[in-house]
Amino acid sequence: MILRSKDLIGLEDLSREEILTILEAAEAFRTIFDRPVRKVPIMRGRTVVNFFVEPSTRTRISFELAEKRLSADIVNFDASNSSLKKGETLRDTAENIQAMKIDMIVVRHSSPGAAAYLGRVLKASVINAGDGAHEHPTQGLLDIMTMRQRLGDLAGRKVTIIGDIAQSRVARSNIYGLTKLGAEVTVCGPPTMVPAAIARLGATVEHDLKRAVADADVLNILRIQLERQSQMVFPGNREYHLMFGVTEEVLRHTKPSCFVMHPGPMNRDVEISSAVADGPRQVILEQVTNGVAVRMAVIYLLSGGDPRQLGGGARTGVREEE
Amino acid sequence: MEWSWKRIPAEYLVANVRLCRDGKLADRPGFLHVQKGLVAALGPGAPSREDLPVLDGGGLVCAPGLVDVHVHFREPGQEEKETIATGSRSAAAGGFTAVVTMPNTRPPVDHAPMVRYILDRAQETGLCRVFPTAAISRGQEGETLTEFGDLVKAGAVGFTDDGRPVMHGKLMQFALQYARVLGVPVTCHAEDLTLAGKGVMHAGYWSTKLGLAGLPRLAEDVMVFRDVELARATGGHLHVAHVSTKGTVEIIRRAREQGVHVTAEVTPHHLTLDHSCCRDFSPLYKMSPPLREQEDIEAVTQGLVDGVLDCVATDHAPHTAMEKELMFDQAPFGVVGLETALAVCHTHLVRTGRLSLGQLMEKMSSRAAETYGLPCGRLEEGGEADFLLFDPDEEWTVQPEALRSMSRNTPYGGHKLAGRVKATFLRGRPTYRDGE
Numbered sequence: 001m002i003l004r005s006k007d008l009i010g011l012e013d014l015s016r017e018e019i020l021t022i023l024e025a026a027e028a029f030r031t032i033f034d035r036p037v038r039k040v041p042i043m044r045g046r047t048v049v050n051f052f053v054e055p056s057t058r059t060r061i062s063f064e065l066a067e068k069r070l071s072a073d074i075v076n077f078d079a080s081n082s083s084l085k086k087g088e089t090l091r092d093t094a095e096n097i098q099a100m101k102i103d104m105i106v107v108r109h110s111s112p113g114a115a116a117y118l119g120r121v122l123k124a125s126v127i128n129a130g131d132g133a134h135e136h137p138t139q140g141l142l143d144i145m146t147m148r149q150r151l152g153d154l155a156g157r158k159v160t161i162i163g164d165i166a167q168s169r170v171a172r173s174n175i176y177g178l179t180k181l182g183a184e185v186t187v188c189g190p191p192t193m194v195p196a197a198i199a200r201l202g203a204t205v206e207h208d209l210k211r212a213v214a215d216a217d218v219l220n221i222l223r224i225q226l227e228r229q230s231q232m233v234f235p236g237n238r239e240y241h242l243m244f245g246v247t248e249e250v251l252r253h254t255k256p257s258c259f260v261m262h263p264g265p266m267n268r269d270v271e272i273s274s275a276v277a278d279g280p281r282q283v284i285l286e287q288v289t290n291g292v293a294v295r296m297a298v299i300y301l302l303s304g305g306d307p308r309q310l311g312g313g314a315r316t317g318v319r320e321e322e
Numbered sequence: 323m324e325w326s327w328k329r330i331p332a333e334y335l336v337a338n339v340r341l342c343r344d345g346k347l348a349d350r351p352g353f354l355h356v357q358k359g360l361v362a363a364l365g366p367g368a369p370s371r372e373d374l375p376v377l378d379g380g381g382l383v384c385a386p387g388l389v390d391v392h393v394h395f396r397e398p399g400q401e402e403k404e405t406i407a408t409g410s411r412s413a414a415a416g417g418f419t420a421v422v423t424m425p426n427t428r429p430p431v432d433h434a435p436m437v438r439y440i441l442d443r444a445q446e447t448g449l450c451r452v453f454p455t456a457a458i459s460r461g462q463e464g465e466t467l468t469e470f471g472d473l474v475k476a477g478a479v480g481f482t483d484d485g486r487p488v489m490h491g492k493l494m495q496f497a498l499q500y501a502r503v504l505g506v507p508v509t510c511h512a513e514d515l516t517l518a519g520k521g522v523m524h525a526g527y528w529s530t531k532l533g534l535a536g537l538p539r540l541a542e543d544v545m546v547f548r549d550v551e552l553a554r555a556t557g558g559h560l561h562v563a564h565v566s567t568k569g570t571v572e573i574i575r576r577a578r579e580q581g582v583h584v585t586a587e588v589t590p591h592h593l594t595l596d597h598s599c600c601r602d603f604s605p606l607y608k609m610s611p612p613l614r615e616q617e618d619i620e621a622v623t624q625g626l627v628d629g630v631l632d633c634v635a636t637d638h639a640p641h642t643a644m645e646k647e648l649m650f651d652q653a654p655f656g657v658v659g660l661e662t663a664l665a666v667c668h669t670h671l672v673r674t675g676r677l678s679l680g681q682l683m684e685k686m687s688s689r690a691a692e693t694y695g696l697p698c699g700r701l702e703e704g705g706e707a708d709f710l711l712f713d714p715d716e717e718w719t720v721q722p723e724a725l726r727s728m729s730r731n732t733p734y735g736g737h738k739l740a741g742r743v744k745a746t747f748l749r750g751r752p753t754y755r756d757g758e
């Protein structure tokens with residue numbers, strides 16, 4: 001197997017080489033998006049379950065498209081509205097899934113550790129599509145893919161992540177993945193949203209936005225959970241926007257080449273101004289496109305695919321659907 | 323004459339044991355003379371009577387029966403986790419002959435008939451002395467005081483809303499005032515809920531890494547500080563349950579030096595495990611207060627060694643396997659501890675030279691009993707024959723499935739421990755024997 005584990009739980013577990021292997025495969029898959037038929041038969045006859053206990057339309061659609069473009073059979077299990085409520089054990093769920101003889105499961109769950117748990121108990125491959133505030137590895141990979149498309153080698157590059165770091169699985173996956181590739185990561189947000197221990201994961205902490213963006217090559221802006229306001233984490237949207245919102249004025253303090261990313265969905269004029277969200281520096285929709293390619297690559301490699309088969313821009317190994 | 327485990331003679335001798343009394347372990351063999359459930363005589367050397375049945379202690383340590391001032395037996399209301407009978411069995415297997423039960427049953431112990439119910443069930447079982455505490459507030463809702471006088475008359479040995487803190491300062495003040503008059507302690511589960519928030523593990527490196535909501539030390543320290551000041555102002559006796567932070571140890575140390583009536587307990591898990599145990603998201607390491615950091619472990623250990631923390635208590639908190647199969651953030655707080663407590667402390671405190679075996683036994687028996695003013699925990703002439711036989715050299719591996727508690731949620735599964743309880747006696751009758 002090219003990847004050491006049958007599962008993708010987090011970028012913390014991947015080596016630099018594994019990350020690069022996934023990204024190269026993703027680049028190869030991306031080339032087929034420009035063809036008239038965007039589908040390859042690699043996963044034909046294999047079954048993937050999309051198990052979303054916490055709702056997420058965007059991530060689910062991205063996975064679903066990736067699976068369809070690989071010709072997999074798909075079952076969508078949207079448990080957010082089903083009988084699987086708090087209190088029912090994941091073990092029961094896991095045993096049911098096991099009994100259905102599937103090849104792969106994509107899991108989104110509000111509890112940190114849920115994906116790792118399924119990975120331990122299931123023979124099928126498990127892909128973590130976000131487990132609470134722990135990790136969201138495919139988001140991290142698609143972010144890194146987008147950065148590499150713009151910057152090439154990330155060694156020595158500076159990435160600033162802005163927002164609610166404490167609650168963000170995206171931030172954690174970014175920190176692990178980026179630092180493995182030699183990038184420097186700075187996190188910035190209100191002190192109530194940046195746990196002190198985050199520095200020990202490998203990031204630099206900065207609470208002044210202008211200083212945080214000054215020498216950055218990339219700004220990765222996180223979505224603010226508006227419902228958290230009630231927990232007194234920050235005084236309000238207006239205040240947040242004044243202190244940590246990325247506006248054109250903020251961009252004036254960056255390098256001219258610095259670009260802006262956001263995992264979506266955006267709160268316009270809270271963490272990001274509309275002008276920036278729609279402006280020339282953002283690569284937000286490229287992230288979305290790359291997301292499908294990254295997920296295809298992960299599925300392909302976890303199901304035993306050989307990345308060498310994809311070499312040469314996917315023209316040799318990856319055949320179009322006849 | 324022969325001694326039989328099957329038919330217990332009314333009078334017998336335990337010979338060839340190393341007696342452990344008043345914090346000291348005898349260095350030469352001694353004996354214990356049991357007569358009608360009481361200790362008729364004890365001391366070094368061999369007993370002079372030859373007509374009595376003799377139990378050969380084989381050189382084992384003979385110590386006072388252990389006293390645990392913090393257990394949850396779950397009856398009534400959650401008998402699928404533990405009952406007074408199964409909890410007593412578990413206690414006996416751990417060398418305990420007396421326990422103080424917490425009142426957060428369903429319904430809670432908040433009126434006198436509930437106290438009597440628990441005492442009756444304990445009596446029926448007969449494996450362990452059970453001393454119930456009663457709730458501070460009706461329904462443990464933190465609003466109205468329970469009938470302290472009636473509850474003490476029924477047998478309550480103290481008051482606590484354990485499981486949750488008393489957030490209302492005035493209510494806690496009144497509780498300490500009432501309890502003072504009645505001569506019993508008020509036990510605090512120190513946790514400021516507004517600081518604890520939705521935390522599920524210690525706030526620090528591991529909670530940040532795992533993405534689990536953190537329980538900061540401050541939530542404990544702030545409440546201990548408040549309660550200590552209330553104890554100072556009222557003259558009441560505050561007992562601090564399950565101390566877990568270095569800050570709490572310091573607050574208690576200072577208060578005691580200043581003469582405030584504060585006692586405190588620490589659990590075996592807070593003395594030995596840290597937050598890195600949660601790295602695989604196993605709810606077997608989810609407890610309240612949470613496992614902290616090495617510096618806290620050092621501080622509570624030093625506190626116990628110094629006597630700032632009076633005793634070891636397990637906070638034995640049984641939960642079903644099904645509940646502990648839930649994800650970490652959804653699983654209940656708490657671990658069982660009665661059957662591993664002595665060996666864990668022996669391995670981590672005595673074997674490492676922090677405490678002598680005699681000191682450990684004292685902190686787990688007489689000192690523990692004194693915090694609640696309980697009439698037990700000593701091995702002395704004329705006293706009750708509650709004792710245990712302990713092999714400090716036997717090494718064993720904790721197998722959760724072998725526990726006598728109804729629940730198996732131990733954080734020590736697979737751990738190698740040194741020191742094993744070989745037998746426990748209550749009023750001269752064996753309540754537990756290793757291998758049976």
Ligand SMILES: [Zn+2]
Nearest residue numbers: 484485511563
């Ligand atoms: Zn408690």
